[in-house]
Amino acid sequence: MNRSHVIRLNTTPEQETYFRKACGVARHAYNWALARWKEARIEGKRIKMKDLKAQYNQIKGEQFPWVYETTKCAPEQAFADLGQAFANYWRMKEKGTQPKLKHPRKDGEEAGFPHFKSKKHDRLSFYLANDKFSVHGHTLHVPKLGDVSMTEELRLGGKIMSATVSSRAGWWFVSIAVEVEQETPTHSGGAIGIDLGIKTRATLSSGEKFENQKHYRRNLGRIKGLSKGLSRKVEGSQNWWKNAKKLAKAHYRVACQRQDVLHKMSTKVARTYALIGLEDLNTKGMLANHSLAQAVSDASFFEVKRQLLYKAEQYGGSVQLVDRWFPSSKTCHVCGWVKEDLTLADREWVCEQCGSVHDRDWNAAIMVETEALRLIRDVPVVASSGHKFACGAERSGPFEGETVCCEAGTKVL
Ligand SMILES: [Zn+2]
Structure with missing residues (x-):
């Protein structure tokens, strides 16, 4: 079973800049994909995330060269996240469990339909696959970025699955997901x-x-x-x-x-x-x-x-x-x-x-x-x-x- 440990980071201004950029890339890719999806809907088509991702990878070098300044996990995960958001929406629709809206949405969509991510209202975060970082004691190592200091060591033992870096209340955090084994019951x-x-x-x-x-x-x-x-x-x-x-x-x-x-x-x-x-x-x-x-x-x-x-x-x-x-x-x-x-x-x-x-x-x-x-x-x-x-x-x-x-x-x- 997977568990996560959230650890606060002691970032340098350069690291913070990198994190902000990665969050920006993730948000941009998410919004780009959602916009393309909506465009295709007008033509009566339903595009798969896989195809959107391929399309994005083809044009990113020319149209969005700045995505190369950060980890490629950031935009990649955005497509997975959007796919999940759609899956949740369709499941709710099927089961009839969509939340009730007090006012109609400005974008005219139904309740539960994926939103465009906003810089102001959504939490800044991006994803790192387990081959894109490593943990040693109090250090989180990210290629291209270097060592980031963690305020405490990772408490969970087991196989490291992934990490998510996010910002909250002016601080940066890393949430490290680890596959942990079930413990033998010790109930007294x-x-x-x-x-x-x-x-x-x-x-x-x-x-x-x-x-x-x-x-x-x-x-x-x-x-x-x-x-x-x-x-x-x-x-x-x-x-x-x-x-x-x-x-x-x-x-x-x-x-x-x-x-x-x-x-x-x-x-x-x-x-x-x-x-x-x-x-x-x-x-x-x-x-x-x-x-x-x-x-x-x-x-x-x-x-x-x-x-x-x-x-x-x-x-x-x-x-x-x-x-x-x-x-x-x-x-x-x-x-x-x-x-x-x-x-x-x-x-x-x-x-x-x-x-x-x-x-x-x-x-x-x-x-x-x-x-x-x-x-x-x-x-x-x-x-x-x-x-x-x-x-x-x-x-x-x-x-x-x-x-x-x-x-x-x-x-x-
Ligand atoms: Zn009594």
């Missing part, structure tokens, strides 16, 4: 339930809690201050850009802190427990609630699910999803009585039937574990990453098994 615990929250990021049915650190809140305060500052400046002015960069870095820092808590939790859980119970996300409920807290908790949910699926696979365990409408918080785990009037503010509550005093999150985690166990008893197929879930839902979303250090809701500059 049986089943566990997890409750996700805003204040306490995750509570386990064992009673263990994973909190957000204090500096996380301090950084949130900084984000609010910087956002206010940004709104007071003239958009596009020098000071506006300065402020925007600072804001992007603050967002990035908060995302990293959130990730850190979740990674510690998911690694520990996947290593220790054979069966992991987790609340499933209900898309309808998600759309109905627009609060920030909800958005943060939903983002965490997807991230936790993503991490647990690949980590459970790595350590030989399985994940059982529990319906989100299952009343885990308000059902007493001792006697099963349901406190119908439980509000979000109630952190603790007393069961009127048996008198037990409950910590809201802990009780919910225990109920999730109980429900997960019931589900695998009643439904013979145990959910395991890579297979169908017991409830019939297939894995969805990008679970490529990456340890990517960024998440939804964070503005990328």
Whole structure:
């Protein structure tokens, strides 16, 4: 199975220039191919990516000589990426799962149709095939460019598959994909339930809690201050850009802190427990609630699910999803009585039937574990990453098994 390690780079100005050029070449090739595809559509033809690539390679020397200044992987991968974007679009169309558009698209295309990449709005990135770079200790070696210093060594052992260089919040990163072997299970615990929250990021049915650190809140305060500052400046002015960069870095820092808590939790859980119970996300409920807290908790949910699926696979365990409408918080785990009037503010509550005093999150985690166990008893197929879930839902979303250090809701500059 493939896993990636994202490492920040200490770039020199020359290296940064090279990276920007490579990203520009990748973007140009992508947009060139999309434009040709659309032209052919007018004539009623559907061009294959393979043919577009051949066409591009024929004319690039004459029309785009600057592509030779960087790695040839950059434009090559652009065709693969566009092919993937089209494949996703057609799959959604076939299944009828295209996202709904609030406003019609400016280019008149349907939802999910590949967009032209923009320098301003899309993240800068380019791809390197495994024969186009090498890793030695703290160094990433790229032919023509030389040695780039990495802030840490590659943590994963195994065959190196590829790398993607990208920029975020003013820094450059390399994500190195490695083929890793599945580890022998070392589970010492049986089943566990997890409750996700805003204040306490995750509570386990064992009673263990994973909190957000204090500096996380301090950084949130900084984000609010910087956002206010940004709104007071003239958009596009020098000071506006300065402020925007600072804001992007603050967002990035908060995302990293959130990730850190979740990674510690998911690694520990996947290593220790054979069966992991987790609340499933209900898309309808998600759309109905627009609060920030909800958005943060939903983002965490997807991230936790993503991490647990690949980590459970790595350590030989399985994940059982529990319906989100299952009343885990308000059902007493001792006697099963349901406190119908439980509000979000109630952190603790007393069961009127048996008198037990409950910590809201802990009780919910225990109920999730109980429900997960019931589900695998009643439904013979145990959910395991890579297979169908017991409830019939297939894995969805990008679970490529990456340890990517960024998440939804964070503005990328
Ligand atoms: Zn009770």
